[in-house]
Amino acid sequence: MVKLTIDGVEVQVAEGTTILNAARQIGGDLVPPAMCYYTSLKETGGKCRVCLVKVAQTSTKDPRPMPKLVASCRTNVMDGMVVHNITSPEVLEARKGVVEFLLINHPLDCPICDQAGECDLQNLAYEHGAAGTRYEEDRRTFEKIDIGDKIKLHMTRCILCYRCTFVADQLTNDRVHGVLNRGDKSEISTYIQKAIDNDYSGNMIDVCPVGALTDNTFRFKSRVWFTKPLDAHRNCEKCCGKVVLFMKGDEVLRVSARKDQYGEVREFICNECRYGHKKLSDWNVEGPRHIDRNSVISQNHYEQIDLTKLKKEIDRQIDFEKGKPLPQANPPLLT
Ligand code: SF4
Ligand code: FES
Numbered sequence: 316m317v318k319l320t321i322d323g324v325e326v327q328v329a330e331g332t333t334i335l336n337a338a339r340q341i342g343g344d345l346v347p348p349a350m351c352y353y354t355s356l357k358e359t360g361g362k363c364r365v366c367l368v369k370v371a372q373t374s375t376k377d378p379r380p381m382p383k384l385v386a387s388c389r390t391n392v393m394d395g396m397v398v399h400n401i402t403s404p405e406v407l408e409a410r411k412g413v414v415e416f417l418l419i420n421h422p423l424d425c426p427i428c429d430q431a432g433e434c435d436l437q438n439l440a441y442e443h444g445a446a447g448t449r450y451e452e453d454r455r456t457f458e459k460i461d462i463g464d465k466i467k468l469h470m471t472r473c474i475l476c477y478r479c480t481f482v483a484d485q486l487t488n489d490r491v492h493g494v495l496n497r498g499d500k501s502e503i504s505t506y507i508q509k510a511i512d513n514d515y516s517g518n519m520i521d522v523c524p525v526g527a528l529t530d531n532t533f534r535f536k537s538r539v540w541f542t543k544p545l546d547a548h549r550n551c552e553k554c555c556g557k558v559v560l561f562m563k564g565d566e567v568l569r570v571s572a573r574k575d576q577y578g579e580v581r582e583f584i585c586n587e588c589r590y591g592h593k594k595l596s597d598w599n600v601e602g603p604r605h606i607d608r609n610s611v612i613s614q615n616h617y618e619q620i621d622l623t624k625l626k627k628e629i630d631r632q633i634d635f636e637k638g639k640p641l642p643q644a645n646p647p648l649l650t
Contacts, residue, residue, distance in 0.1 A: 319396035321345055321368075334387035334398055335366055339577065344635075345400050346577075348410075348439055350417075350524045351476035352388035354579050356485055360388035362476055364413045365439060369406050372397035384409050407443070414444040417474050420454050420499065421525070428472070430526030432539040432611045435578060436474065455499055463512075465531050465590055466520060470502050473527035479503065479519040486583060487513035503527075514553055517589040521572050521580050532590060533561070533569035540611045542568055544604035549597060553585040559604050560595070567593045573604075 318327050321338050322345045328337045338346045347368055352360035360366075366388045370381035375395025384406060387398075400406055417436060425431040457470035480493060480503070495504035520528050542561040549556045561569040570589050572580040592598065606612045 317392055317394040317396075319392050319394070319398060321398045322400050322402045328392060330392075332392050333360075334368055334370075334385075334390050334392055334396075335360075337392050338387065338398075338400065347387045347400055348435070348443075349388055349577065350435055350439070350474060351478060353478050353481070353522055354577075355581055355583070356478060356481040356522070359478060359481055361386055363417070363474060365410060365417075365443075367406060367409050367413065369399040369403045370396060371399055410443045411445055414440055415448065418444065418448065419450050420471065421474065422454070422471050424472075427535075428526040429529045429534055429539070430472075430523075433578075434526060435524035457502065461531070462519075462528070463516070465517060465586070467529050467531050467534060468503060469527050469529070471527075472525050473503060474525055475501055476524055478522040478524070479528055482515070482519045482522055482583075486515035486518055514585045514587070515583055517586045518572065518580065518583045521574070521583075524578070530569055530571075530589075532593075536568050537561075537563055542612075544606065544612065546573070546601040546604045547598035548601065549588065549592065549599060551585060551588055554588060555582040555584065556588055557582060558584055558588055558598075560598060560600070562595075565595060567595055567598075 316327050317330055317332075318325060319334075319337060320326070321334070321341060324341050324345065326337055326341050328340055332340075335347055335349060335352060347366040349360070349363075349366050351362035352366065364386060366386055367384040368387045368390075369384055370390070372378050373381055373396060374393035378395075387400075418440060421436065425434070425437055428434070431437060455471070460468040460470065462468050475494060477494065493504040494501050496502060517530075520530050523529075539561065542563055545560045545562055547558055547560050557573055558570050559573055560567050561571070570584075570592065572582065572584045572589075574580055
């Protein structure tokens with residue numbers, strides 16, 4: 316085991332853990348954002364740079380700082396390492412710059428985008444972005460592409476995080492994933508369209524952190540925050556069968572896999588569960604879905620706020636504003 320501190324909070328983790336995962340063990344505000352890293356997909360990370368942190372001390376043996384900011388999803392911890400995330404103005408400034416780069420070509424069409432309300436880039440821009448853009452050149456544009464009859468690709472919204480290509484590579488049978496070209500000519504290639512016949516291709520929708528890959532069967536049906544998410548399961552021979560049903564009245568508008576507080580799916584689902592069972596009677600309903608992540612979806616829903624935890628969380632934020640070291644995050648407010 317190795318010991319390190321992140322924003323003044325000490326944590327002990329197994330050797331070989333990345334800084335990002337060490338921060339996730341602490342939880343709360345000091346976890347760096349991540350747009351390309353995905354725990355359940357191998358080799359992800361190192362593409363988007365939103366998880367940059369400052370290493371003020373490399374290790375007990377080597378107390379020098381690392382010469383530049385590092386991607387926390389790709390940098391392993393060392394004993395005695397000192398990491399700064401939200402306590403470093405340099406990191407916050409760099410993150411703002413990364414968001415500005417990500418938004419150079421990304422259209423601000425959140426009002427008509429199906430991902431609005433559950434979009435990592437929307438959240439990131441809200442927390443770290445600048446109010447305006449300095450970009451004056453032409454933005455790149457693409458025609459919308461149907462990836463089969465169930466998935467719509469809006470390449471203009473893609474931030475090239477490569478997650479969907481890893482889904483195509485790791486969850487489908489043939490190695491047919493790819494991004495074609497380089498620089499601002501890069502685009503998700505027709506390779507990915509070849510993966511549509513596979514039982515697990517719908518998972519590309521769930522891993523996409525923005526609205527580049529959306530579910531054609533849900534498209535424009537409802538803003539996601541007007542739906543009522545329910546945990547449900549069925550006996551499925553192909554996958555775990557554990558899903559979230561996004562309901563409007565008695566109608567199942569969308570079926571997706573379950574995401575954790577970092578917006579990541581741990582158990583992928585098959586296309587039959589995703590698209591083939593849109594009747595409530597097809598499912599064993601477990602109850603209201605608790606949305607772990609920071610999302611507008613969890614607003615106005617039928618979960619009770621624990622007022623004692625709410626007070627603790629407010630006190631914690633006030634202490635932080637006063638410059639006291641950031642204590643460990645409180646457990647989720649919703650029960
Ligand atoms: S389409 Fe989505 S998941 Fe695929 S690379 Fe682009 S942003 Fe990432
Ligand atoms: S999450 Fe680390 S570089 Fe994208």
